[in-house]
Amino acid sequence: MNARLALALSLSALLGACINVEPVQLSYYLLNGRDGASAAPVDPSVPALVLESITLAEYLEQSGLVLQQGDNQLQVSRSHLWAEGLDVAVPEALLRSLRAAAPNYRYFLRGSDFVPAPTYALRLYLDAFHATDSSEVVAGGRYQIVDVAAGREVLNREFNLRQALRDDGYPQAVRQLRELLDQLARDIGGELQDVR
Numbered sequence: 628m629n630a631r632l633a634l635a636l637s638l639s640a641l642l643g644a645c646i647n648v649e650p651v652q653l654s655y656y657l658l659n660g661r662d663g664a665s666a667a668p669v670d671p672s673v674p675a676l677v678l679e680s681i682t683l684a685e686y687l688e689q690s691g692l693v694l695q696q697g698d699n700q701l702q703v704s705r706s707h708l709w710a711e712g713l714d715v716a717v718p719e720a721l722l723r724s725l726r727a728a729a730p731n732y733r734y735f736l737r738g739s740d741f742v743p744a745p746t747y748a749l750r751l752y753l754d755a756f757h758a759t760d761s762s763e764v765v766a767g768g769r770y771q772i773v774d775v776a777a778g779r780e781v782l783n784r785e786f787n788l789r790q791a792l793r794d795d796g797y798p799q800a801v802r803q804l805r806e807l808l809d810q811l812a813r814d815i816g817g818e819l820q821d822v823r
Contacts, residue, residue: 649650650659651706656692656801658709658716658808659723670733674746676725676772676819677735678718684768687713688745691755692797695765701757717753718810724809729816741800747781747822748773749815753786756807758800766807770815772822781822 654778686693691703709716722734735742755767769773772782788807792799 641662648694652796654707655705655710656797657711658713658805659720661806671743673731673733675733675735675743676747676749677737677742678722679737679750679773681714681718681753683713683717685753687753687756688781692800695759696759697760704797713753714757717751717756720805720808721751721812724812725816728809729811729819730821745775747819748775756804758797762795763789764792764800764803764807765789766804766811770811772778772815772818774822778789782818784814784818786814 676678686701686703688815689703690708691705692707694702694704716796718736722736723789725732726735732747735745750771750773751768752770753766755765767785767787768782769785771780771784773779774781788810790803790807790810792803
């Protein structure tokens with residue numbers, strides 16, 4: 628009987644220790660700032676580009692920020708989370724960056740904007756969007772631009788953007804991932820100049 632009592636007390640103490648675990652502190656990150664949008668006059672003579680779709684690698688379709696460890700291991704954080712899904716945040720950030728990088732186009736987001744007859748459609752495939760344990764941030768994938776009227780592809784480019792982290796921590800990684808989207812927008816904007 629004493630052995631059973633000792634076992635029961637040990638199990639009770641163990642369960643009690645599990646109950647007193649500190650709650651995990653959750654941190655949420657925005658990819659886009661929430662400053663006010665600026666309105667520009669509509670010029671129908673300027674070609675329109677619609678961001679038609681974004682396809683994310685499966686591991687990016689969840690709320691945790693990702694850290695790549697070594698060559699082939701991905702660690703998804705349970706306490707550092709995106710405030711909105713990347714399927715929403717990345718297109719909004721990319722369009723904002725495109726407007727700054729190549730202002731001689733009108734930009735629209737399929738599904739959230741009234742889209743006039745677009746001249747071009749942009750499709751984005753995002754295979755990588757994370758920090759690494761070698762102190763870098765990475766954004767990789769490919770994009771495709773389609774001439775809507777002609778019904779043909781005019782560009783199909785792969786990209787693999789990297790930037791050394793300037794400081795430790797998830798807030799810095801998020802800021803620099805946003806900078807990689809700015810860089811991608813500049814690259815796409817440069818390509819758009821050659822398309823016209």
